[in-house]
Amino acid sequence: MVRAHRPTDLGGDRVTLSAQLALQLGTLDLHADLDVRPGELLALLGPNGAGKSTVLRCLAGLALIDSGRIAIDGTVVDDPSADVFVEPEQRPIGFVFQNYLLFEHMSVLENVAYGLRARKTPKVEARRIAREWLERVGLADYADQRPRALSGGQAQRAALARALATNPRLLLLDEPLAALDAGTRGSVRRDLRQHLETFDGMRILVTHDPVDAYALADRVAILDAGRIVQVGTLAEVTAHPRSRYVADLVGVNLVTGNVTDGVLTTAAGAHVVIADALPGSSFAVIRPPSIALVREPAVGSSARNTWSGTIADIDRLGDRVRVGIDSQLPLIAEITVAALDALQLRPGDEIHATVKATDIEVYPA
Amino acid sequence: MSSRRRRGRRVGLPVPVLALAVVAVVFFALPLIGLLWRAPWSNAWHYLTQDEALTALRLSMVCSLWATGLSIVFGVPLAWLLARVEFPGRGMVRALCTLSMVLPPVVGGVALFFALGRRGIVGQYLDRWFGVTLPFTTAAVVIAQTFVAMPFLVITVEAALRQLDGRVEDASRTLGASRWYTFRRVTMPAIRPALVAGAVLAWARALGEFGATITFAGNFPGTTQTMPLAVYLSLETNPEEAIILALVLIAISFAVLVGLRDRWFGRTDRPISGVTA
Amino acid sequence: MRTTPRLIFSTIAVLGFVGASCGSDDAGSAATTSASTVAATGAQATVSGVVTVFAAASLTAAFTEIGDAFMVENPDATVTFNFAASSELVTQIGEGAPADVFASADSSNMTKLTDTGNNGSEPVVFATNLAEIIVGPGNPRGITGVADLANPDLIVVLCAPEVPCGKYASKVFEQAGVSVTPKSLEENVKAVVTKVTLGEADAGIVYLTDVTAAGDKAEGVEIPADINVVAEYPIAVTKDAPNAEGAQAFVDFVNSEQGRKILASYGFLAP
Numbered sequence: 001m002v003r004a005h006r007p008t009d010l011g012g013d014r015v016t017l018s019a020q021l022a023l024q025l026g027t028l029d030l031h032a033d034l035d036v037r038p039g040e041l042l043a044l045l046g047p048n049g050a051g052k053s054t055v056l057r058c059l060a061g062l063a064l065i066d067s068g069r070i071a072i073d074g075t076v077v078d079d080p081s082a083d084v085f086v087e088p089e090q091r092p093i094g095f096v097f098q099n100y101l102l103f104e105h106m107s108v109l110e111n112v113a114y115g116l117r118a119r120k121t122p123k124v125e126a127r128r129i130a131r132e133w134l135e136r137v138g139l140a141d142y143a144d145q146r147p148r149a150l151s152g153g154q155a156q157r158a159a160l161a162r163a164l165a166t167n168p169r170l171l172l173l174d175e176p177l178a179a180l181d182a183g184t185r186g187s188v189r190r191d192l193r194q195h196l197e198t199f200d201g202m203r204i205l206v207t208h209d210p211v212d213a214y215a216l217a218d219r220v221a222i223l224d225a226g227r228i229v230q231v232g233t234l235a236e237v238t239a240h241p242r243s244r245y246v247a248d249l250v251g252v253n254l255v256t257g258n259v260t261d262g263v264l265t266t267a268a269g270a271h272v273v274i275a276d277a278l279p280g281s282s283f284a285v286i287r288p289p290s291i292a293l294v295r296e297p298a299v300g301s302s303a304r305n306t307w308s309g310t311i312a313d314i315d316r317l318g319d320r321v322r323v324g325i326d327s328q329l330p331l332i333a334e335i336t337v338a339a340l341d342a343l344q345l346r347p348g349d350e351i352h353a354t355v356k357a358t359d360i361e362v363y364p365a
Numbered sequence: 366m367s368s369r370r371r372r373g374r375r376v377g378l379p380v381p382v383l384a385l386a387v388v389a390v391v392f393f394a395l396p397l398i399g400l401l402w403r404a405p406w407s408n409a410w411h412y413l414t415q416d417e418a419l420t421a422l423r424l425s426m427v428c429s430l431w432a433t434g435l436s437i438v439f440g441v442p443l444a445w446l447l448a449r450v451e452f453p454g455r456g457m458v459r460a461l462c463t464l465s466m467v468l469p470p471v472v473g474g475v476a477l478f479f480a481l482g483r484r485g486i487v488g489q490y491l492d493r494w495f496g497v498t499l500p501f502t503t504a505a506v507v508i509a510q511t512f513v514a515m516p517f518l519v520i521t522v523e524a525a526l527r528q529l530d531g532r533v534e535d536a537s538r539t540l541g542a543s544r545w546y547t548f549r550r551v552t553m554p555a556i557r558p559a560l561v562a563g564a565v566l567a568w569a570r571a572l573g574e575f576g577a578t579i580t581f582a583g584n585f586p587g588t589t590q591t592m593p594l595a596v597y598l599s600l601e602t603n604p605e606e607a608i609i610l611a612l613v614l615i616a617i618s619f620a621v622l623v624g625l626r627d628r629w630f631g632r633t634d635r636p637i638s639g640v641t642a
Numbered sequence: 643m644r645t646t647p648r649l650i651f652s653t654i655a656v657l658g659f660v661g662a663s664c665g666s667d668d669a670g671s672a673a674t675t676s677a678s679t680v681a682a683t684g685a686q687a688t689v690s691g692v693v694t695v696f697a698a699a700s701l702t703a704a705f706t707e708i709g710d711a712f713m714v715e716n717p718d719a720t721v722t723f724n725f726a727a728s729s730e731l732v733t734q735i736g737e738g739a740p741a742d743v744f745a746s747a748d749s750s751n752m753t754k755l756t757d758t759g760n761n762g763s764e765p766v767v768f769a770t771n772l773a774e775i776i777v778g779p780g781n782p783r784g785i786t787g788v789a790d791l792a793n794p795d796l797i798v799v800l801c802a803p804e805v806p807c808g809k810y811a812s813k814v815f816e817q818a819g820v821s822v823t824p825k826s827l828e829e830n831v832k833a834v835v836t837k838v839t840l841g842e843a844d845a846g847i848v849y850l851t852d853v854t855a856a857g858d859k860a861e862g863v864e865i866p867a868d869i870n871v872v873a874e875y876p877i878a879v880t881k882d883a884p885n886a887e888g889a890q891a892f893v894d895f896v897n898s899e900q901g902r903k904i905l906a907s908y909g910f911l912a913p
Contacts, residue, residue: 061538062538062539087538088535088538089538089541089542089543093539095536097532097536101535103533103536104555114537114540115540118540118546118550162540172539
């Protein structure tokens with residue numbers, strides 16, 4: 001059976017992924033709902049241990065979900081309640097692993113042809129298709145070499161070609177750039193972007209590096225501690241962080257609490273005075289540069305918020321300084337080097353942090 | 366002076382360790398040297414070309430190769446089961462299958478008797494329903510040899526399978542390969558050195574098997590008298606002949622072991638898993 | 643009048659004992675003297691130390707009992723046995739195994755010992771045995787004689803031709819004029835017995851004493867005297883016996899009335 005190898009326009013309506021999965025694996029309690037639209041590249045972003053790779057493994061059929069339902073292309077591939085489970089080899093997927101996992105004992109060409117031959121494509125035809133793919137990713141010269149002869153970036157391209165050669169509907173990439181050193185990552189990312197753009201199917205990319213998400217993804221889903229906390233474009237997500245992870249990513253302070261009468265109260269009991277916000281559970285973003293540090297509480301200041309604490313650490317970043325403050329409301333403030341010298345700030349000093357209510361952005365949780 | 370220092374440095378062992386190693390080499394070499402010394406070289410050809418000797422040799426080779434083949438056919442799936450599938454009592458099953466390694470061979474032979482002999486648990490039905498009696502046949506020799514040799518292969522292959530990075534097999538399955546296809550084209554090539562080593566061990570064990578053979582299969586020239594049995598019996602009447610026969614067995618084993626060079630056992634610099642940097 | 647012979651005997655016995663205990667070089671001759679003297683009475687001086695006896699497999703039960711009796715008579719002595727095919731034993735002795743006494747199931751193996759000068763005393767035949775056909779209890783295959791063994795449907799096991807009982811079996815067949823193809827050639831007579839009692843073999847040729855020893859686990863079919871062979875059992879002290887006095891004492895004990903009685907109880911016949 002000859003399979004079409006050129007990326008084809010698969011049509012809008014049919015090609016979708018709908019996944020609601022729940023799974024307990026060791027200490028990880030995973031509950032994730034994912035929907036991927038036709039032709040879309042979704043990045044699954046989050047800290048290590050959040051369960052991103054586990055999600056991919058479930059989608060691929062390498063791990064079993066405890067409850068939920070996964071449907072690729074409208075076909076249910078995993079549904080414990082209906083006792084449905086489709087083996088990985090029967091799913092229309094391609095998987096690029098973090099360490100590529102190329103088969104050491106075969107040539108690069110045979111690696112790329114492997115998937116086709118496993119699906120009963122005749123040897124000659126499979127090799128021809130594989131050769132075309134190698135040309136497309138620029139590895140034609142390495143066709144008869146062993147994988148050990150490839151550099152990191154080349155191996156990644158080989159793994160990509162191998163996964164795409166079988167024309168999958170859903171391409172899964174697990175931290176495809178993590179195994180590369182920082183120097184090559186940039187150029188390989190650019191190459192990957194080009195190759196991924198020529199693929200029309202759904203793509204899910206797992207990464208802990210937001211730069212990958214920024215460069216490659218249409219949409220981003222933030223997975224933290226087994227839960228999807230935010231979904232949207234990267235701009236949307238970073239504009240209104242809903243998790244500490246994204247807040248740290250963006251470099252802002254994120255405060256969670258309940259708003260009543262223009263004051264947001266955190267779980268720890270700290271008060272944040274805000275301007276025009278609806279009551280209820282909310283997020284507040286305080287950007288580090290908007291925090292002023294004073295040794296003595298200001299008198300007659302228009303800033304409605306002052307918190308007392310001690311300086312935890314001081315990080316110089318060029319002309320700017322990031323000051324971490326331990327208080328009822330832990331914050332990171334950003335000041336100039338000149339200000340640091342003027343106030344003679346040292347870790348352990350008592351300090352007060354003030355912010356104007358109008359400088360705090362609030363949105364519902 | 367510098368080249369001598371370099372040469373000395375190449376032997377990377379501390380002297381006491383080296384000394385112990387040399388003692389070990391001598392320990393293995395001495396019996397062989399003793400045999401070579403006492404061998405009646407003038408009569409060697411006469412003993413070698415006797416019908417009985419050639420028959421015993423042929424029988425030994427044929428049976429041990431059969432036993433090795435059976436060990437591979439049944440042993441590899443068993444190793445796969447023990448390495449990859451978790452089931453209750455797995456430890457017990459593993460111990461059971463490798464029991465014959467620690468059992469005295471004669472005990473193994475007696476046990477085979479009680480299982481497959483004419484009055485054995487299974488054997489009695491073989492006899493009653495099919496008229497098949499196993500003891501005193503060449504098949505019995507192969508059974509006895511397989512019984513003692515297979516565990517060597519199982520242990521070696523299981524260890525290799527455990528060491529194998531399971532994710533390579535995951536990769537294979539995501540590419541559309543069934544479990545069997547994955548086993549054939551990914552797992553087996555990866556464990557080939559261990560498989561070869563295990564097969565050689567099993568073959569050597571089968572070739573040298575004596576106690577279980579003489580107890581279960583009996584001793585009759587042409588049918589069940591393998592080389593070890595022939596050596597043992599000729600020791601009683603004609604020790605000189607026994608020495609020659611023993612040396613033949615040693616020479617063959619030696620040739621095989623030397624012939625299977627490191628290349629076949631796998632290069633030491635190659636990683637076992639399918640991981641590329 | 644009656645005291646005089648007893649006095650003479652006891653004087654000679656004491657002299658013999660003194661002679662035996664003074665120096666091991668002439669232990670052989672002194673021991674022989676005391677042996678012939680005390681053989682009739684069965685009384686002998688006590689010996690000590692370990693006596694290692696290499697005996698044919700067919701002597702297992704009988705010699706074990708003789709050993710126990712010997713140890714009762716000689717509380718300071720310990721008898722250890724190595725039972726195996728006579729041919730194997732004589733080879734081991736030839737290679738320097740530390741045996742004190744060798745008891746063989748046929749003369750040819752004893753001859754191997756004397757030919758190489760490894761005996762310390764002249765071999766003495768102490769018992770004889772007859773060959774017999776052994777079959778399972780109830781004789782399920784209805785074997786009546788040697789000729790039946792030629793039946794190819796039967797599973798017949800024999801001793802290997804290198805061991806005494808194998809040689810005896812071939813002689814029997816020769817004298818009976820039958821040709822028997824066994825399924826297996828076992829390397830000692832007890833192995834043949836085991837195969838038959840376990841039901842794996844239908845019949846075999848062993849010694850009369852083996853059939854008796856098997857009790858109700860086996861039955862015997864007599865071989866007529868005109869085709870049967872008489873197995874002769876010689877016994878001798880070895881030349882380099884570590885415990886020469888003990889060795890001779892044991893040999894004497896075997897040849898004594900007590901020894902003979904024990905042998906007879908197991909079915910052995912007088913020499």
